[in-house]
Structures are given as C-alpha cells and as structure tokens.
Amino acid sequence: MNTNLNNLLTDFTNSSAIIELQPQWLERALTIGDNLHNQSRQFNLYLQALALFSFEYWIHSREPNLAINLANSSVFKPELANIIDAICNVQVEDFKICLIPTVDLSDSEITIPRYVVDIPEFVAHFYVIVEINEELEFGFIRGFIDYDRLVANKKKFPLDIDWNYAIPSSLFESKMEKLLVNLQCLEPNGITLPNTDREPENKLSDSQTTLQKILPEIKNQPLWKQLTWEQAVITVTNPDLRNWLYQSLTNNNPNFNLHLGDLFKILTQQTINLREWIQNQIDELEQELTWQMLPAPAMLSKFRDINTDNPAASLNDILAQISQVTDINIPSNAGRAYQEFADITPLRLYAVTWLISETEKTWSLLLILGGTPNSIPPYGVKLRISDRHTILQEQELTSDLGVAYLCTKLEATAEEKLLVTIIPPDGSTEISRLFEFIF
Amino acid sequence: MVNHANYWILRGVNSFGQYQSQEIPEAEAFFLEYFEGQIQRDRIEHREIQYTLFGWYRNEETEAQLNAGFCLRCFVSNCIYQFCLSTEQKYRETYGLSRNDLFPVLLDIIPQNYVARSRVGDSLISDIINTFDLSKDSSLSTWTSIKVKGNREYKIVLKFYGIVEVTDWLILVKTTPGKLERKLRQQGYSESEIQEYGNLLEAFHQVYRTKLLAIRREINTQRKAEGKGKSHKPYPPPTNDQLKQISKILNISRQLEPQEVLNKLKNIAHILRNNTIPEPINELSENTENPTPNLDRELEIVIYNQIEDILFTVTNQVIEAKINYFMNKKTPKIQKANNLILGLNLFYCQGYSMGEIANQLELSGQSQVSRLLKLKELREDVSRNTISILKDSLKAQVTKLLTEPEKLAILDNKIQEFIEPEIQEVIQEAEAEVFDSKNKTRKSLLARTVCQCLKQRGK
Numbered sequence: 001m002n003t004n005l006n007n008l009l010t011d012f013t014n015s016s017a018i019i020e021l022q023p024q025w026l027e028r029a030l031t032i033g034d035n036l037h038n039q040s041r042q043f044n045l046y047l048q049a050l051a052l053f054s055f056e057y058w059i060h061s062r063e064p065n066l067a068i069n070l071a072n073s074s075v076f077k078p079e080l081a082n083i084i085d086a087i088c089n090v091q092v093e094d095f096k097i098c099l100i101p102t103v104d105l106s107d108s109e110i111t112i113p114r115y116v117v118d119i120p121e122f123v124a125h126f127y128v129i130v131e132i133n134e135e136l137e138f139g140f141i142r143g144f145i146d147y148d149r150l151v152a153n154k155k156k157f158p159l160d161i162d163w164n165y166a167i168p169s170s171l172f173e174s175k176m177e178k179l180l181v182n183l184q185c186l187e188p189n190g191i192t193l194p195n196t197d198r199e200p201e202n203k204l205s206d207s208q209t210t211l212q213k214i215l216p217e218i219k220n221q222p223l224w225k226q227l228t229w230e231q232a233v234i235t236v237t238n239p240d241l242r243n244w245l246y247q248s249l250t251n252n253n254p255n256f257n258l259h260l261g262d263l264f265k266i267l268t269q270q271t272i273n274l275r276e277w278i279q280n281q282i283d284e285l286e287q288e289l290t291w292q293m294l295p296a297p298a299m300l301s302k303f304r305d306i307n308t309d310n311p312a313a314s315l316n317d318i319l320a321q322i323s324q325v326t327d328i329n330i331p332s333n334a335g336r337a338y339q340e341f342a343d344i345t346p347l348r349l350y351a352v353t354w355l356i357s358e359t360e361k362t363w364s365l366l367l368i369l370g371g372t373p374n375s376i377p378p379y380g381v382k383l384r385i386s387d388r389h390t391i392l393q394e395q396e397l398t399s400d401l402g403v404a405y406l407c408t409k410l411e412a413t414a415e416e417k418l419l420v421t422i423i424p425p426d427g428s429t430e431i432s433r434l435f436e437f438i439f
Numbered sequence: 440m441v442n443h444a445n446y447w448i449l450r451g452v453n454s455f456g457q458y459q460s461q462e463i464p465e466a467e468a469f470f471l472e473y474f475e476g477q478i479q480r481d482r483i484e485h486r487e488i489q490y491t492l493f494g495w496y497r498n499e500e501t502e503a504q505l506n507a508g509f510c511l512r513c514f515v516s517n518c519i520y521q522f523c524l525s526t527e528q529k530y531r532e533t534y535g536l537s538r539n540d541l542f543p544v545l546l547d548i549i550p551q552n553y554v555a556r557s558r559v560g561d562s563l564i565s566d567i568i569n570t571f572d573l574s575k576d577s578s579l580s581t582w583t584s585i586k587v588k589g590n591r592e593y594k595i596v597l598k599f600y601g602i603v604e605v606t607d608w609l610i611l612v613k614t615t616p617g618k619l620e621r622k623l624r625q626q627g628y629s630e631s632e633i634q635e636y637g638n639l640l641e642a643f644h645q646v647y648r649t650k651l652l653a654i655r656r657e658i659n660t661q662r663k664a665e666g667k668g669k670s671h672k673p674y675p676p677p678t679n680d681q682l683k684q685i686s687k688i689l690n691i692s693r694q695l696e697p698q699e700v701l702n703k704l705k706n707i708a709h710i711l712r713n714n715t716i717p718e719p720i721n722e723l724s725e726n727t728e729n730p731t732p733n734l735d736r737e738l739e740i741v742i743y744n745q746i747e748d749i750l751f752t753v754t755n756q757v758i759e760a761k762i763n764y765f766m767n768k769k770t771p772k773i774q775k776a777n778n779l780i781l782g783l784n785l786f787y788c789q790g791y792s793m794g795e796i797a798n799q800l801e802l803s804g805q806s807q808v809s810r811l812l813k814l815k816e817l818r819e820d821v822s823r824n825t826i827s828i829l830k831d832s833l834k835a836q837v838t839k840l841l842t843e844p845e846k847l848a849i850l851d852n853k854i855q856e857f858i859e860p861e862i863q864e865v866i867q868e869a870e871a872e873v874f875d876s877k878n879k880t881r882k883s884l885l886a887r888t889v890c891q892c893l894k895q896r897g898k
Contacts, residue, residue, distance in 0.1 A: 016816065030652060043612075043648040063820070064760060103613050104605060111615055134673040136595055146844055160617025177819045181851045182844055185826040190842035222616075 017058060017141035017176045021132070025053040032075065037249040038082050038220045045081050048074075051101035051130035052087050054139030059092060063180055068092050079246035083223060083236055084115045085164075088122045094188040098124035102131045102142070107169060114163040114229070117154060120196040121237050123147060125188070126179060129172060143172030144179045147191050162224045163232075196237075203234050205268045211235065212264055216257045220249055240267060240388045247389075255391055262386035262419050262432075271417060271436045274353040274365065277335025291351075294336040309373050311338050315350050318368055318405065328409055330354060330366070339433075344426040346372040347381060353437070361414035363437035369397070369422060370405030377404040380425025387416055414439045443478060445517040446470045446488070446510040449549060454797065455805055456543030466513060469506035489514070489579050493571070508568075511579075512547075515564050518583040519545050534600045544592045563590055591671065607708035608674035611643055612651070614711055622711060636707055642688040643704060646681050654678075677701070734849060738836060742829065742850075743857060747884075749828050750821070750858065754888045755895075757820045758783070775811070778802075780893065782812050786869070787881050788890040793870045805870050818862055818885060822854040859885040 033046035052075050059066055069091035074080040080088070087099040098116045110129055116122045127150060129142040150167070158166045173179075197203075207230070214226055215235065223232045235241045244263055248256060277293065294312040315336060322328060334354035341347045349369050356362040367385075371378045379399050383406045385392045395406050412418055414437065421432045447467035450460045473491070477483040495507035523541040530536040547562045567586045571579055587593055597604070619640050623633045651674075659669050677685070682697035689695065695703075758780075765776040778800050785791040785799060793805040802808055826847075829837060840846045859865070860883060 016813070033652065039649045040645050043651050046652060061764065062816075063823070064764065104609065106601060106605060107613075109618075111618065133598075135671050136591055136598070158621055160615065161620050162615055162617030164615055164617050166618065166621070177816075177823075178848055178851070180819070181823050181826065181847060184823055185830060185841060185851075186844060186847055187838065187842045190844060190847075 016062065019054045019057050019139045019141070021050060021054065021134075021137045021139055022057075025050060029053070036078050036081060037246065040220055041082055044085060045075065045078075047101045047103065047132050048081065048085075048087050048099075050132045050139060051099050052090070054132070055090070055097075055099055055128065055130055055141060058139075058141050058176075059180075059183075062177075063184060066092055066180075066183055079239075079242045080236075082246050082249075083242065084122065085111070085113050086116045088116050088124060090124075092183050095126060095183055095186075096124040096193070098122070098127045100127060100129050102129055103133070104131070109166045110169050110172065112150075112165045112167055114159065114165060115236060117150065117165060119233055119237060120194045123193050125191045125193065126182065128179065129169070141176050143169065143174045144176065145172045146182070147193060162222065163229065200234065200237060201268060203230070204238065204264075207231055207234055208264050208268060211241075212260055215241070215245060215260060216248060218245060218248070238267065243389070255394075259386055259391050262384075262391065262421065263388060265432055266386070266388055266417050266419050266434060269419075269432065269434045271434045274335060274351075274363065274435055274437045275355075275439070277337060277353055278333060278355060291337040291339050294338065311348075311350075312336075314373060315352075315368070318350070318407075319352070322407060328366070340372060341422070341424070341431055342372075343424060343428040345378045345381065345424050345428075346375050347378055347422065347424065348372050349420075349422065349433075351435075353435075355437075356411065358439075361439050362411060363413075364409065364411050365418060365435060366407070366409045367420060368405050368407050378425055381406070382423040382425075383408065384421040384423065385410060386419045386421070387412070392418075412437070443470065443474070445514050447513050448517065449509075449513045450516040450520040451546045451549035452543050454548055455794065458539065458542045458546075459549050461549055463509050463513060465506055466509035469503070470510050485580075486578060490573060493573055496568075511568050512564055514579065515567050515583050516546060518580045519564070519587060522584060522587050530597075530600070530602055534602050536597070536600045536602065540596055540600070541593070544596055545587060545590065563587070589671065594671075605712070606672075606674050607705055607712075608647070608676060610708045610711050611640065611704060612648060612674060614640065616641055619707070619711065626710070636703075636710075638689055639685070639700075639703055640707060642685045643677075645688060646684045647677055650681065677704070734840070734846070734853065738840075739853065741833070741836065742854070745829060745832060746825055746854065746857065749825060749832075750884065750888045751891060753824045753828060754821050754885070755892045757817065757824060758889070758892055758896075760820075761817075778811055780896065782808065783889055784893050786812060786814070787886045788893060790880050791869075809866070809870075814866055815862060817889075818855050818859045819851075821858060821885060822851055825854055825858075826850060857884065858888075859883040 029046045029049035032049045033042040036042050036045050052070065052073060056068055056070060059068055070076070072089040072091065074084055074086075074088045085101075087101070088096075090097040090099060100110060100112055102110065112127065116124065116127070124147065126144050126146050128144040131140040131142050133140065145167075149171070153171060154165055154167070157168070160166060211231060211234070214231070218226050223235070227235065235245065240263055244260060272291070292311065294315060315338065319330060323330075330352060331354050334352050336350070336352045338348055338350045341349070347369065348371065349367065352366040352368075354364050356364050367383070369381065369383050377397060377399075379397055382394065382396045384394045385408065392410070393408060395408065397403075397406050410418060417434055417436045419432055419434050421430050423430050447463050447470055448460055449463055450458075453459050474483065474488060489511070492507045492510050495501050495503040496511060498504065520542075523538040523545065526541060527536060527538040545563055547564055563586065567579075567583050570586070571582050577585075594604070616637055620633060620637055623636060628636070654675065655670070655673060658675065662668065662670055679697050682700040686695040686697065686700050761779060762776045765772040765779070782796055782800060785796045791799070793808045796802075796808050797805055800808070800811075802811070830841060837850075840850050855862075865881070865883075
C-alpha cells in the first residue's frame with residue numbers, strides 16, 4: 001500500500017471511504033467480466049465487481065460485526081448483470097443495498113436504472129454510489145440515499161429513454177458514517193419496501209404472444225430498444241425468461257426459439273399433478289382432461305378379453321416388452337393413465353408415473369405414444385419433451401424403427417415441470433400436456 | 440539574468456508538510472567553484488551546467504558526485520516550486536487550490552538536520568533526476584513539468600479539488616444513450632441529429648467498451664516489455680481499426696473515414712462536456728422540507744445516564760476491534776497495533792500534541808498520526824455501537840427513534856457530542872500545538888474512558 005498516497009487521500013477527504021483497489025480484486029473482476037456471454041457488457045460488469053469488492057471491504061474495515069452477504073448479488077448472476085447497470089441484492093444485516101457504480105467524481109448527476117427503483121424484486125433500502133477511479137486505482141464510497149427519499153423525489157428528475165433516472169448527486173448523503181449508523185442501529189421496518197407482484201402469471205399470459213416473437217430478436221441489444229417497460233418487467237422478473245434471454249446469446253441451436261414457446265407453456269399452462277395418480281386422488285379436473293386411469297397389473301387378469309380394446313392390458317403388454325429390452329423397473333404402485341387424441345390420426349398416450357425417492361424428491365414419468373389398437377402406427381408423429389431450461393428430447397416415429405410406438409422415460413425433481421408436446425403427423429394442432437409432481 | 444541560486448537553495452517541506460527552504464553551503468561552494476568563471480563571462484547555458492552536473496552525478500567514481508547531486512536536487516526542487524506557484528495561480532480563484540496543498544505532495548521533507556550525504560529515495564525529485572535523459576532535447580525543467588503533471592498524487596489533489604481532467608473518451612464511455620438524447624434535446628438539436636449522434640454513441644460503446652479491457656492488457660504488456668510501469672491512461676483514444684469498425688456498424692449510405700468518425704465522436708464529447716444547463720435544483724431545498732425533529736428531553740437524559748454505564752464496555756470493544764483488525768491481516772501489523780495503543784495513550788491520557796506524538800512514535804509527520812489514531816472515526820464507532828447496545832436495553836423507549844433514519848441520525852450526533860464535544864477543534868488544536876507541549880488534559884468523557892480502557896489493558 002502506498003502510504004504517501006493514503007496519507008494524502010485521508011488528509012484531503014478525512015474519510016476512510018477511499019479504498020485502494022487491490023490487485024486480486026482487479027483479477028477477479030476481470031474474470032467475472034470475461035465470463036459474461038455478452039461482450040458489450042463485460043466492461044460494465046467488471047466495474048460492478050470492483051464496486052462490490054470496494055464496498056465490502058469498506059464495511060468490513062469500518063464495522064466488522066456487520067454481516068454482509070453477497071451471494072445473491074446480481075454480479076454473480078449473469079442473467080441479471082446482463083440487463084441491470086447496478087449491483088442489487090447486496091445484503092447487510094437485514095437491509096438490502098443497491099450499489100451504483102460510477103467512474104467520474106465530477107458527475108453532478110447519478111444514473112440509477114429504473115429496474116432497481118420501480119421493480120419490487122430489485123429495490124433496496126439504501127442506494128450507495130461507489131466511484132471506481134481506474135487511473136488512480138481507488139474506489140470511493142461517495143454517498144448514499146434511502147429508498148423513501150429516492151422515491152419521494154424521483155418524479156422531479158428526468159427518466160431517460162433508456163430507463164435510467166438522473167438523480168442529482170446533491171440529493172445523496174455524503175457522510176458515509178451515517179450509513180453505518182443506519183445499518184447497525186436502524187430497525188429494518190423503518191424503511192418499508194414494496195411487496196412483489198403476487199400474480200405475475202396473469203401478465204405473463206397476456207403478453208405471451210408478443211414476447212414469444214420479440215424475445216428471440218433481442219440477442220445482445222438493450223431491452224429498452226425492443227420492449228415496452230411493462231414487457232421488460234415481465235421478462236426481467238421471471239427467472240426462467242431472463243435465463244432464456246441470457247442463454248439465447250450463445251445458444252445457436254435453431255430449436256432454441258422453439259423452446260421459448262415451450263417455456264411459455266410451462267409458465268402459464270395448467271399442470272397435472274402426477275402425485276395424485278399414485279394416491280388415487282384423481283380430481284374432477286383431470287377427468288375433464290380425459291385421462292383415463294388404469295388399474296394396477298394385479299387387478300387385470302380377471303378382465304382380460306382378447307377381442308375388445310383393453311387399454312390396461314395393452315399397456316401391460318407394452319411394459320412387458322419394455323422390461324425385456326431395458327432394465328426399467330416399475331413399482332407396483334405406479335400411477336397409470338392414458339389419453340386419446342383423434343383429430344385426424346388416432347393417437348393414444350400412456351403415462352406411467354412413480355416416486356423414486358421421497359427424501360430426495362425425485363420422480364419418474366414413462367410415456368408411450370402410439371396409435372389406438374387396430375390401426376396402423378401413426379408414422380410421422382413427433383414427441384417433444386421440454387423443461388424450463390431446454391428441449392430434453394425430440395423423437396419421431398418412423399417406419400424404419402420397427403416399432404409401433406415411441407417410448408421415453410424421464411426423471412425429475414420436485415420443482416421441475418415437464419412439458420410433453422405431441423405433433424401429429426397430419427399437420428393438425430400440437431397437443432401439449434404439462435406434468436409436475438408435488439411433494 | 441539567469442538565477443543560479445536555484446542550484447543551491449533547496450525547497451521542501453518540514454515534517455508537518457509546511458513549506459521550507461534551505462541553503463546548502465556545500466552545494467553553493469561547489470557550484471561557484473566550477474561555474475562562476477563561465478557565468479561571469481555569460482558564457483554558459485543551463486543545459487550545459489546540467490550536462491556537466493549529470494556527468495559528475497552519474498559517474499560514481501568522482502568526489503564531485505555528492506555535491507553535483509545536491510545541486511541537481513536543488514534545481515529540480517525549484518522547478519517544482521515554480522510549478523506549484525503557477526498551478527495555484529491557475530486554479531486558486533475557481534477551485535480554492537493553493538500552493539500549500541501541493542508542496543507536501545511534490546517536494547521532499549527536509550529533515551531538521553540536513554546532513555544527508557547519499558540520498559537514496561523514491562521521492563518524486565529522485566525519480567526525476569534518475570530518469571532524465573540527457574540525449575534528448577528537453578531541458579531538466581521541462582522534464583520536471585512532465586513528470587509532475589503525470590504524478591499520481593498530484594492528480595489526486597486536483598481531483599479532490601474538483602479540478603478533474605476528464606478525457607473525451609471517459610466521457611463517451613460513461614455517458615448513457617438516454618443522457619445523450621436528453622442533453623441533445625435540451626440543446627435543441629434536430630431529430631435526425633439526435634438519431635445520428637445516438638447511433639454513433641452506441642456504436643462507439645459496442646466497439647470501444649467491449650475491447651477496452653483487452654486493449655489495456657495489451658498496452659500494459661507492451662509497457663512492461665519496455666520496462667515502463669502500468670499506463671495511467673485507462674481510456675486511450677480509439678485506434679484506427681476501432682474507428683473503422685464503428686463506421687461499419689453505423690451502416691449508413693456513405694462509409695465514414697476513420698478521421699471523420701473521430702471528429703464526430705469528439706464533437707459529442709464536446710457537447711456533453713460543455714453542457715451547462717443546470718438541473719432544477721431550486722426544487723430540492725432538502726432541509727426546509729422537513730423541519731429538523733428533536734429528541735424528547737427526558738429521553739435524552741435517560742440515554743445519557745445509560746451511556747455512562749456502558750461506555751467503558753463499548754469503548755473497550757471498539758479499541759479491541761481496531762487491534763484485531765491489524766492483527767488479523769495476512770501479515771499481522773503488530774507495530775501498527777502497538778503504535779495505536781501508544782498513540783491513544785499519548786493523546787488522551789497524557790495530552791500530547793500531534794507533533795510530539797509523531798516524534799515519540801517515530802512517524803514522519805502529523806498526517807501519519809492522524810491516520811493512525813483516526814480520532815473522528817473512534818468517536819463515531821463508539822457512538823454507533825453505544826446506540827446498538829441501547830437498542831436492547833431501552834428497546835421500548837427508543838424504538839420510535841430507531842425506525843426513523845432522521846431521528847436516528849440526531850441521536851447519533853447527540854451521543855457523539857456528549858462523549859466528545861467539539862472533536863474537530865480538539866484535533867486542530869492538537870495539530871497546531873507547538874512541538875513539545877505535553878500534559879494538556881483531555882477532559883471529555885470519551886477521553887477519560889479511553890484512558891480507563893488502556894489502563895486496564897496494561898494490566
């Protein structure tokens with residue numbers, strides 16, 4: 001540490017809010033920046049990281065007893081860092097802090113992204129300006145403002161077309177020790193933050209069609225150029241959507257846009273709770289969806305009649321064939337059901353589900369898609385399975401496969417939802433069903 | 440007439456950072472012995488003198504080396520002195536910068552007894568002398584100016600006085616498209632101009648910011664290979680390649696030449712820089728909005744009573760935390776920790792002045808003492824931690840205070856004033872005190888408590 005420099009700085013500003021940027025921070029910030037898929041935002045993220053480390057160091061050196069938690073901060077969440085020009089979700093004790101990085105001490109206005117002021121998920125109790133001066137290699141904790149004061153005043157100041165508020169620096173408190181007093185002694189309910197939107201799904205459904213078209217076009221452009229504010233709020237507050245957006249920067253698979261459609265269905269469509277099949281609690285709704293439950297194998301033998309269509313028996317036959325060629329082990333208490341679709345080509349989908357582990361919350365789903373008995377196999381039919389992140393599988397039933405049905409087995413955990421889409425070979429509408437297993 | 444006294448009058452500062460000058464008799468005698476004749480005949484230029492002096496200084500075998508060194512140091516110190524004067528003249532009126540702010544930064548400390556024979560230091564003056572290249576045409580005074588202007592500490596001083604040298608490229612990097620649009624609109628630019636400049640700024644961001652970190656790495660790698668230190672220009676001008684890329688992105692009917700792009704960018708920076716339209720500050724009037732609330736007088740008394748009980752514990756904790764901070768570093772700073780204890784003792788228990796403390800602890804000056812003791816912070820820390828404890832003991836009564844940041848701030852101020860009134864004056868007095876004044880009793884509550892804590896530690 002250059003003692004001469006430090007003396008100088010301390011003398012001049014009489015404050016230890018000036019922090020010499022340590023070499024390991026510079027390295028780490030570079031790495032964090034480099035790892036961001038969006039090249040045009042790497043520099044922003046680099047500065048954000050330096051601001052974060054400077055702030056953490058300052059808090060720790062002034063009051064080591066204050067608990068700091070950076071794990072959820074946007075710096076470490078690339079899908080957020082890709083969008084928001086501030087560091088949100090920094091936790092100190094019971095308070096949320098948002099850091100605003102700047103590079104120029106002489107700025108009389110501070111640029112605060114609308115995201116961190118107007119969206120409940122990203123607001124903070126305190127907003128702190130951290131200046132990073134790269135030429136002179138120091139960070140400077142320059143001032144702060146609390147949420148109430150910011151919101152009370154924001155309407156007086158410009159909101160730019162790129163969704164940034166321009167707040168005069170004179171509105172910020174420059175005696176940083178006052179922030180320490182607040183963090184250590186203030187009751188958290190002294191500043192009330194707004195609650196998050198409890199029903200974002202409605203807004204999501206409404207905008208679905210538009211967003212489905214626009215989101216794939218965005219790539220690494222800023223959102224304000226392509227979306228309305230409301231559309232942006234929906235996208236940014238939904239973890240799966242913003243994740244999809246981030247992945248779209250590097251995912252060149254032409255199917256990825258297809259996945260977006262599936263994702264919207266996963267987010268908005270009604271789910272079938274497979275657990276109820278096992279517990280034999282099929283509610284009316286599912287009856288309406290025309291799932292036919294099938295009894296367990298032990299019950300079957302009495303009802304076997306070769307000449308009539310016996311879905312249970314057909315399923316058993318198929319499962320027997322499956323168990324001969326694979327090592328799939330289906331427990332006796334598995335839930336079984338089937339559903340038929342008959343737009344043009346008759347199709348029948350069997351679904352068998354069972355619990356793998358209660359403690360680890362894992363479950364299994366076996367799907368068999370074919371035609372109805374006494375009809376030719378529906379060659380050309382496709383089956384696609386997606387989860388939140390990606391398309392898991394795509395299969396097509398072709399005659400050269402030598403089988404009459406498509407079969408797939410999936411395993412998932414408690415939070416996961418599986419979207420099953422059937423694309424009939426005749427060009428009629430796709431059929432999708434959304435499964436989950438609620439523990 | 441050329442002033443040759445510059446070669447034997449050394450300008451510097453004392454250990455308090457105050458300006459001082461001193462004649463060096465050895466240097467004077469030496470200089471006149473070799474050069475007087477030529478000077479009288481008006482036959483010698485500074486350049487020749489310096490050339491000769493450097494010859495002696497850089498040749499380790501001659502006896503003249505030391506004296507030549509003195510002469511050079513004196514000369515450079517005079518150049519710096521002049522530089523400080525002219526900088527003051529430039530900035531004093533608008534920014535309040537004075538020469539006295541610059542002297543301690545740029546000049547060397549002249550110790551009380553100047554007997555330094557072989558001055559090996561890393562001061563600015565030493566650096567200037569060591570890096571001066573005789574083979575180039577520039578004079579020593581020009582070289583001094585260059586080095587001073589590039590000196591980091593000098594730049595920091597300017598920065599904190601608000602005299603900031605902001606390059607065009609920094610402006611362009613940090614300005615958001617929204618801000619540019621707003622400024623252009625405010626200044627009455629046409630839609631098409633706003634559009635054009637907006638696109639240009641965004642293209643610049645895309646090309647320049649993206650590559651900035653990589654380019655810096657390249658530049659610094661090259662500098663390292665050339666034996667130079669890291670660049671202190673984090674925002675270099677865009678390269679020709681970058682300008683071409685920007686032009687390409689703009690995708691307009693006529694491709695712009697790199698120079699055109701450069702000029703347009705500079706134009707944008709100029710517009711942003713010279714924007715003097717004030718923000719509607721008259722709507723702010725922060726203090727008149729909320730009349731400063733006050734604390735309940737009875738509550739104050741309750742609090743003050745409680746404080747006396749807990750102050751010892753809190754002060755102990757705070758001092759302990761500071762010690763631990765030094766000791767828990769990767770390489771424990773034992774000396775610093777000890778100095779802190781000693782320093783606090785000298786200040787609070789024995790009433791020493793800053794200067795005397797510096798002496799006792801063998802620190803170079805008052806500023807080092809200030810930095811070590813951090814008296815203001817000590818008071819802040821004690822107050823804040825006191826409130827933290829009061830939270831629990833007086834919960835019901837103070838809850839109202841603790842839910843309003845304004846009230847909390849007042850409480851903090853009151854407590855600070857209670858335990859150590861007028862700390863700014865106390866510190867200033869201690870700094871102004873004559874060198875060896877001791878035994879000035881520090882009477883504040885905090886002072887007494889600190890002493891108690893230190894006494895207990897000593898046991």
